[in-house]
Amino acid sequence: MIAVNKLSFFIEYSYSKQIERFFGQYDIQVISPEKGVRTSEIRYQIPISFDPKENMKEKIEEIMNRLLNLFPIDRIGEAICFEYSNEDYDQAPFFTLYSTGNSVSANIIDNQSEMSTPTFCEACSLKERRLESSFLLDTSKLKNRYMINVDGMFWVVSEKMAELMSEWKITGYYLEEVVHRGKVDEKLPAYQLIINNSLPPFSPNVNYYYFVSEPEERCDVCGVRGKISYPYIYSKSDIENCSDDLYVLNEWNSNGSYVYHPLILSQRFRKLLLEHRITRDVRSLYESTYGPKDWFMEPVFIDNY
Numbered sequence: 001m002i003a004v005n006k007l008s009f010f011i012e013y014s015y016s017k018q019i020e021r022f023f024g025q026y027d028i029q030v031i032s033p034e035k036g037v038r039t040s041e042i043r044y045q046i047p048i049s050f051d052p053k054e055n056m057k058e059k060i061e062e063i064m065n066r067l068l069n070l071f072p073i074d075r076i077g078e079a080i081c082f083e084y085s086n087e088d089y090d091q092a093p094f095f096t097l098y099s100t101g102n103s104v105s106a107n108i109i110d111n112q113s114e115m116s117t118p119t120f121c122e123a124c125s126l127k128e129r130r131l132e133s134s135f136l137l138d139t140s141k142l143k144n145r146y147m148i149n150v151d152g153m154f155w156v157v158s159e160k161m162a163e164l165m166s167e168w169k170i171t172g173y174y175l176e177e178v179v180h181r182g183k184v185d186e187k188l189p190a191y192q193l194i195i196n197n198s199l200p201p202f203s204p205n206v207n208y209y210y211f212v213s214e215p216e217e218r219c220d221v222c223g224v225r226g227k228i229s230y231p232y233i234y235s236k237s238d239i240e241n242c243s244d245d246l247y248v249l250n251e252w253n254s255n256g257s258y259v260y261h262p263l264i265l266s267q268r269f270r271k272l273l274l275e276h277r278i279t280r281d282v283r284s285l286y287e288s289t290y291g292p293k294d295w296f297m298e299p300v301f302i303d304n305y
């Protein structure tokens with residue numbers, strides 16, 4: 001597994017040779033974009049790769065500070081992704097489910113249900129969301145999908161998916177019927193996926209990052225806001241008795257406003273989804289195979305990256 005931080009910024013085209021030489025000092029080969037017709041500014045997107053054990057913060061901080069001092073650059077953006085080997089996918093006992101489709105209709109916003117929103121952290125105002133009634137949804141939004149994400153933290157499955165999960169003897173969940181709120185004749189059977197168990201806490205070897213470019217996002221009080229988790233690591237002795245197919249993460253993640261526990265699938269469940277062509281085998285967000293109905297899952301690691 002390697003971690004990649006992609007730096008992006010705008011600068012006048014006349015600096016392109018100097019930018020190339022600057023990154024050459026770090027053994028990073030940069031190919032400058034062509035000069036546009038309407039503007040003399042060009043945009044760089046420069047991926048910088050790291051071994052997962054390397055100190056990303058130190059190096060990114062140094063590169064950014066030097067860039068901002070040496071060149072007329074207003075701001076530098078960061079984007080992090082992780083690149084996995086086939087072995088990482090083959091050996092992982094569990095996967096984090098990132099999405100069930102590269103499409104807005106797989107990730108819908110539908111906050112019709114009654115929720116309470118207790119404060120999770122006074123310092124950064126992160127909140128929890130707790131369902132206080134039945135789950136209400138315009139179920140026609142499920143269309144012909146197997147599973148969708150609602151409001152970034154809830155998962156809803158179709159009748160077909162519910163049947164498959166029962167047939168495959170998937171364990172670690174129960175379903176609650178969703179109440180349809182929409183046109184009566186567009187109602188589809190839909191169920192909220194509810195998970196009984198969480199995985200054990202991470203191994204101490206798990207790595208984190210905070211964007212150097214966004215210090216204001218970081219909250220040291222809760223340690224959740226602004227934190228970029230590297231792929232999850234578990235100690236072998238902690239996880240070897242986890243035999244269910246579905247779990248949630250023990251730790252909290254945040255979407256910037258709310259905290260939630262991400263959904264975890266077993267290797268067995270993932271294989272069944274692939275065998276039955278519910279999704280293609282997507283191993284990167286940038287693959288052409290990541291289509292509107294494909295599920296993107298990231299492997300967890302045992303003991304080390």
Ligand SMILES: [Zn+2]
Pocket residue numbers: 121122123124125126219220221222223224225
């Ligand atoms: Zn906080």
